[in-house]
Amino acid sequence: MDKSGEAYWKAVLTLIAQVLAVWFFVSFGCGILFADALNSMSIGGYPLGFWFAQQGSMYVFVILIFVYGKLMNNLDVKFDVHEE
Amino acid sequence: MSLQTMTYLVVGVTFALYIGIAIWARAGSTSEFYVAGGGVPPVLNGMATGADWMSAASFISMAGLIANMGYGGGLFLMGWTGGYVLLAMLLAPYLRKFGKFTVPQFVGDRYYSKAASCVAVMCLLAASLTYIIGQMTGVGVAFSRFLGVSNSTGVFIGMGIVFMYAVFGGMKGITYTQVAQYCVLILAYTIPAIFISMALTGNPLPQLGLGGDFVGTDMSLLGKLDQVVMDLGFPQYTTMTRISTLNMFVYTMSLMIGTAGLPHVIMRFFTVPSVKAARSSAGWALVFIAILYTTAPAVAAMARLNLHASVNTAVKSGGDLFAESSSIKYDERPDWMKRWEVTGLLKFEDKNGDGRIQYYNDKNAPAGAVAAGWKGSELSVNRDIMVLANPEIAKLPNWVIALVAAGGLAAALSTAAGLLLAISSAISHDLFKNIFMPDMSEKNELMTGKIAMACSIMVAGYLGLNPPDFAAGTVAIAFGLAASSIFPALMMGIFNKKMNKEGAMAGMLAGLGITMLYVFAHKGIFFIKGTSFLGLFGGKANFFLGIEPNAFGAIGALVNFGVAYVVSKVTPECPEHIQHMVENVRTPRGSKEVDGSHAH
Numbered sequence: 254m255d256k257s258g259e260a261y262w263k264a265v266l267t268l269i270a271q272v273l274a275v276w277f278f279v280s281f282g283c284g285i286l287f288a289d290a291l292n293s294m295s296i297g298g299y300p301l302g303f304w305f306a307q308q309g310s311m312y313v314f315v316i317l318i319f320v321y322g323k324l325m326n327n328l329d330v331k332f333d334v335h336e337e
Numbered sequence: 338m339s340l341q342t343m344t345y346l347v348v349g350v351t352f353a354l355y356i357g358i359a360i361w362a363r364a365g366s367t368s369e370f371y372v373a374g375g376g377v378p379p380v381l382n383g384m385a386t387g388a389d390w391m392s393a394a395s396f397i398s399m400a401g402l403i404a405n406m407g408y409g410g411g412l413f414l415m416g417w418t419g420g421y422v423l424l425a426m427l428l429a430p431y432l433r434k435f436g437k438f439t440v441p442q443f444v445g446d447r448y449y450s451k452a453a454s455c456v457a458v459m460c461l462l463a464a465s466l467t468y469i470i471g472q473m474t475g476v477g478v479a480f481s482r483f484l485g486v487s488n489s490t491g492v493f494i495g496m497g498i499v500f501m502y503a504v505f506g507g508m509k510g511i512t513y514t515q516v517a518q519y520c521v522l523i524l525a526y527t528i529p530a531i532f533i534s535m536a537l538t539g540n541p542l543p544q545l546g547l548g549g550d551f552v553g554t555d556m557s558l559l560g561k562l563d564q565v566v567m568d569l570g571f572p573q574y575t576t577m578t579r580i581s582t583l584n585m586f587v588y589t590m591s592l593m594i595g596t597a598g599l600p601h602v603i604m605r606f607f608t609v610p611s612v613k614a615a616r617s618s619a620g621w622a623l624v625f626i627a628i629l630y631t632t633a634p635a636v637a638a639m640a641r642l643n644l645h646a647s648v649n650t651a652v653k654s655g656g657d658l659f660a661e662s663s664s665i666k667y668d669e670r671p672d673w674m675k676r677w678e679v680t681g682l683l684k685f686e687d688k689n690g691d692g693r694i695q696y697y698n699d700k701n702a703p704a705g706a707v708a709a710g711w712k713g714s715e716l717s718v719n720r721d722i723m724v725l726a727n728p729e730i731a732k733l734p735n736w737v738i739a740l741v742a743a744g745g746l747a748a749a750l751s752t753a754a755g756l757l758l759a760i761s762s763a764i765s766h767d768l769f770k771n772i773f774m775p776d777m778s779e780k781n782e783l784m785t786g787k788i789a790m791a792c793s794i795m796v797a798g799y800l801g802l803n804p805p806d807f808a809a810g811t812v813a814i815a816f817g818l819a820a821s822s823i824f825p826a827l828m829m830g831i832f833n834k835k836m837n838k839e840g841a842m843a844g845m846l847a848g849l850g851i852t853m854l855y856v857f858a859h860k861g862i863f864f865i866k867g868t869s870f871l872g873l874f875g876g877k878a879n880f881f882l883g884i885e886p887n888a889f890g891a892i893g894a895l896v897n898f899g900v901a902y903v904v905s906k907v908t909p910e911c912p913e914h915i916q917h918m919v920e921n922v923r924t925p926r927g928s929k930e931v932d933g934s935h936a937h
Contacts, residue, residue: 262923269426276422280415285586288408292576298548298557303575306411307403307634308544311418311627318425318620325430326613334924336611 261332268328272321280310340735344483347739348746351521355502355747358514379614383621385512386605388519390622391629392468392752393475396522397745398808401723403637404644407572409579410637413809416589416816418623418630420596425619428597429606431831433615434921434928437607439759440600440823441767447830448838449915451772456845458763460822461600463849464815465756465763466797468599470864471811472499472753473801478721478808479745481680488681489802495749496798502750503757503794504787512608515755518747523628525744529728529737530632533639536731543635554655562642565652569645570698570706574638581883588813588888595816595890598824601752601759612925640727647671647730648694648716659705664693673729682719683726688712721807760793761786805860806887813887814856821848821893829901834919840905848897852889859886 283291288302296304329335338346395417403410437443440461445454473492476499481491527543534546538558551561562574579585596602605622609615646652648670651663667685677683685694689712696716697706725745728738765786770777777785804811822845829836829844859878862868874880884892905911921927 258920258924265923272422272426276419280419280589281586284411284415285582285589289576296548297545298550299559300575303408303411303559304548306408307414308547308631310415311631314418314422315620315623315627317422318623319617321422321426322613322616322620325616329613329925334926336613336925336928 256332261328261334264328264332265325268321268324272317275313276317279305279313284310338735340738341485343735344739344742347736348483348743351743351747354517354521355514355750358517361513379609379618380621381516382512382605382609382614382618383623384519384625385515386602386618386622387625387629388515388522388747388751389605389755390602390626390752391519391522391748392812393472393479393745393749394809394812395629395633396526396748397475397478397724398471398721398810398812399724400633400636400640400727401720402807402809403634404641404723405720406579407566407574407577409577409585410634412579412585412589412592413813414630414634416592417596418627419589420593421619421623421626423593423597424602424606425616425623428603428827428831429615429619430612430925431922432603432827433606433609433612434923434925436928439607439762439767440603440827441763442771443830444826444841445767445771447915447919448826448836448841449912450838450842453838453842453845454767455772456842457823457826458768460818460826460845460849461763462760463853464595464598464819464823465600465760466793467818467864468812468815469753469756469793469797470800470804471806471808471815472749472756473797474804474811475721475745475808476749476753477801478680478682478719479725479742479749481682482677482722482725483742483746485676485679487679491680492798492801496794499750499753499757500791500794503754503790515751518751519625521740522744522747522751523625525740525747526629526636526724527632529731529733529741530636530639532733532737533643533727533731534635537639537642543632543639547635547638558642559638562638565642565645565658568658568703568705569696570701570703574641580879580885583882584879584884584888587884587891591817591820591888591890591894592813593820594824594894595818595820598819598822598827599816600763600819600823601755603827604755604759604762610929612928636724636727640723640730643727643730644718644723645696648696657705659703659709659711661691661693661709664695666693668692670694671730671732673726676729677722677726680722682722684717686715686717688715719807721809757790757793761789764789800864803864803866805864810887814860817852817856817887817890817893818849820890821852821897825894825897825901829898831919831922834916835905835911836901837905837908837911839908840901840903843904844897844901847900848893851896852893855881855889855893856886 284306291302292300294301399413435443441454441457444457476495477488477492480494481488530543531541534543535541538546538549539552540546540549549558551558559575566574606615609618648665649658649663651658689710694716695711697714699713725741728741765782769785770782826841826845858870858874879885
């Protein structure tokens with residue numbers, strides 16, 4: 254396996270892009286752009302689009318940061334650049 | 338015990354607690370004044386970051402604005418939490434590895450230029466000062482209500498207390514004090530929300546209660562609210578967009594990237610022990626922030642419903658909103674209204690002379706209102722008072738109302754102190770010590786910092802008397818300024834190793850400049866009343882694609898990135914050793930050797 258700095262950085266950027274895609278989808282996507290369409294469905298008594306804008310996206314954000322932290326730590330170990 | 342005595346008691350006890358902790362952890366040397374010795378664990382650092390972050394804007398102002406904006410208010414919620422994802426991924430770990438104290442230091446070293454560092458100080462001052470204006474507005478609201486004085490007097494008292502508070506301790510004192518402040522403010526926010534959610538929906542969790550049924554009916558709370566506000570001529574609560582979808586999109590983006598560019602929040606991540614801890618600190622901070630932020634929309638919707646219900650008895654009974662007896666008599670108004678009338682933030686004007694309070698949207702008056710002889714809405718309620726008034730409107734016990742006052746003050750003070758620290762370090766350390774007077778003694782450096790704090794408070798207090806917007810709106814402008822200037826420079830510093838000093842400086846100046854231009858055109862030059870110059874741009878507000886000034890930071894950031902890219906292509910390439918440094922910053926190993934708190 255390629256353990257160079259460049260390969261590590263490429264892996265980091267891929268991970269960031271994946272996390273950002275989810276980040277964008279729940280907030281700007283479900284919370285804003287598709288909110289009207291989603292409002293025809295409901296979750297726990299909330300219209301779904303409204304729920305994403307005022308509840309759901311925040312829950313996803315919290316999960317995203319921890320998942321990112323975990324995956325980054327794994328990457329650091331895999332490429333042997335983790336802190337001593 | 339009377340409400341007034343109870344409020345003094347609770348506020349007094351919490352203050353004694355903060356001051357006690359500050360004395361116990363009193364800062365000694367300059368490095369401790371700015372960053373606590375590097376050994377704060379992620380969970381506690383997250384809590385302190387939460388207190389630092391959640392200011393008067395989040396605590397006092399935000400839910401009131403959401404109550405008014407309905408669905409559109411979600412932009413504050415998504416914007417101010419989503420930024421943490423960016424911060425955790427794009428900046429925090431790398432800045433920690435870089436191992437500096439402050440944003441201007443990072444910019445100065447990464448862009449190998451003292452001039453770049455100066456520009457960063459300027460951007461930082463613009464964003465932080467605007468932010469403090471918002472805090473002063475919030476502090477003014479809290480003190481005016483708490484001491485029963487006018488709003489302006491409240492701002493003056495707030496200025497004095499914030500000054501004493503910020504000068505007293507440094508970051509170390511503040512870190513542990515802020516953990517205590519977080520606990521006070523989160524209890525103060527959630528306890529009344531639980532009471533109210535219980536009363537309106539029977540569900541103690543506000544996050545679930547907001548989706549629940551209105552008590553005694555099989556109608557959902559949101560459905561009931563939609564119906565009431567629409568009957569009174571207001572737009573539907575759950576679908577009301579903020580101006581336009583584009584504006585809402587840009588506004589949210591501006592708050593998100595502003596979050597990741599705010600100096601006092603970024604400074605926090607220099608204090609964690611490792612890169613790994615920097616990543617998880619941002620996560621913990623968001624957990625603690627999300628507790629308040631997911632409660633806020635429930636507080637907003639329920640406060641709105643309660644406000645309508647408290648002046649119109651038909652809201653709860655389900656009768657005719659426009660029947661004469663439904664509007665309450667002014668002489669029989671509830672006590673909370675009398676208390677807020679003293680501050681001048683709630684006003685009643687009997688337009689149709691019937692001695693009753695009619696509150697509705699007179700710009701889109703419903704047929705029933707016209708038929709009933711209503712001559713305009715008679716109640717004006719400053720949006721910033723909603724959270725503080727909420728427990729009073731819901732008739733909660735006095736100790737809960739007192740606790741909310743203490744929480745609001747904790748929120749405002751903790752953030753103002755953090756911001757003042759960022760300002761004082763930028764001026765005394767980054768400007769004087771590093772650029773103008775390298776042989777300045779540590780004592781003089783601390784003194785310069787304190788003078789800078791005092792000046793900032795006076796400027797912010799003065800402008801806070803005539804604020805450009807509600808507290809959260811003013812703070813949103815501050816985020817726009819940070820978004821357009823600091824965030825792009827930091828991000829390019831890490832992700833584009835070829836970015837040179839010319840590009841970064843031109844980008845910051847262009848981003849900050851165009852954002853200030855747009856904001857000042859609407860709100861006045863440096864927010865001074867009567868100096869707005871919209872006329873130059875055709876006199877129409879929101880003239881650029883219908884985007885409001887508070888949301889313009891995202892556009893400013895685009896300009897920043899664009900200008901920086903173009904300028905960097907036509908100027909000398911970034912030196913080899915800087916490019917190596919950037920490569921080194923990208924990997925966590927070796928972070929302990931560059932621990933910022935010991936490099937001083």
